[in-house]
């Protein structure tokens with residue numbers, strides 16, 4: 001019996017003396033573990049007479065519960081003091097200044113697309129998209145460039161393996177196939193039949209086999225298309241003059257419309273903006289030089305017909321502009337290839353704040 005009371009006082013003593021959770025667990029193992037002191041007592045029961053075993057067994061069980069309860073209480077005390085100690089040692093000083101964080105910036109291509117969209121958005125254009133992997137019909141045939149037409153050679157095309165049904169496929173060489181995709185859209189055709197108009201811009205990626213300081217195999221264009229019953233060449237001119245003056249932020253920027261040829265427009269014009277060179281530096285505005293920035297024209301009746309509309313009723317204009325090129329001109333970026341190098345130092349220098357959306361009232365390129 002004295003054995004029992006010694007074990008009891010030792011066990012309870014060890015529990016209350018445990019200074020932290022690890023020591024408490026060691027005390028638990030020493031008492032209730034496989035080789036623990038109380039566990040040892042239960043092992044002696046087998047050798048006892050039944051009467052004695054019942055009596056002693058009940059006492060051992062009582063002791064076990066008592067020790068378990070003491071462990072539980074001590075554990076509660078120790079964990080709350082551990083938490084309190086942690087709260088004290090890990091105090092956060094909210095008055096300290098924040099650590100400087102790297103801020104992302106917008107790539108000039110994305111910025112210029114947003115600027116272009118802001119300007120044309122004010123003129124009632126909406127943004128349209130099409131696939132980069134385009135079928136030969138949308139990229140060429142619909143646009144009045146039939147198979148074997150020499151104009152197919154003007155665009156150094158990446159051809160892809162044909163689709164399972166034999167459809168020839170290319171990486172689109174321009175954004176013009178989206179003209180066809182949009183005119184063919186049934187909702188658009190219904191809107192036109194109801195007397196409405198179609199005005200879209202198509203900023204996106206385009207591909208040609210070409211690579212030097214002013215050409216990359218992947219580049220960007222923005223297409224424009226207006227179709228209704230009355231839009232004429234005067235609207236084309238006015239629209240592009242307004243756009244270029246707003247985009248380059250030069251109010252009296254001179255534009256030159258040069259007769260040109262595209263299979264999908266008639267008449268066609270290439271558009272140059274005025275500029276001058278001083279000490280090797282380019283200045284956009286009135287001067288003695290010209291820079292070509294886009295192709296344009298009145299949509300060819302064959303294109304309108306190919307897209308399911310009657311050219312006797314509908315007409316309009318289209319244009320296509322190199323986004324990379326106008327970005328280089330506006331922001332003085334000397335090498336086109338640097339756009340696609342993903343050099344963080346370059347991006348920090350030429351990038352734009354992601355939080356300032358270009359607008360005609362707030363300012364475009366800030």
Ligand code: PHE
Pocket residue numbers: 173174175176223262265295296297318319320321
């Ligand atoms: N798609 C032509 C090109 O890539 C540009 C263009 C578009 C010309 C629309 C006229 C009308 O060169």
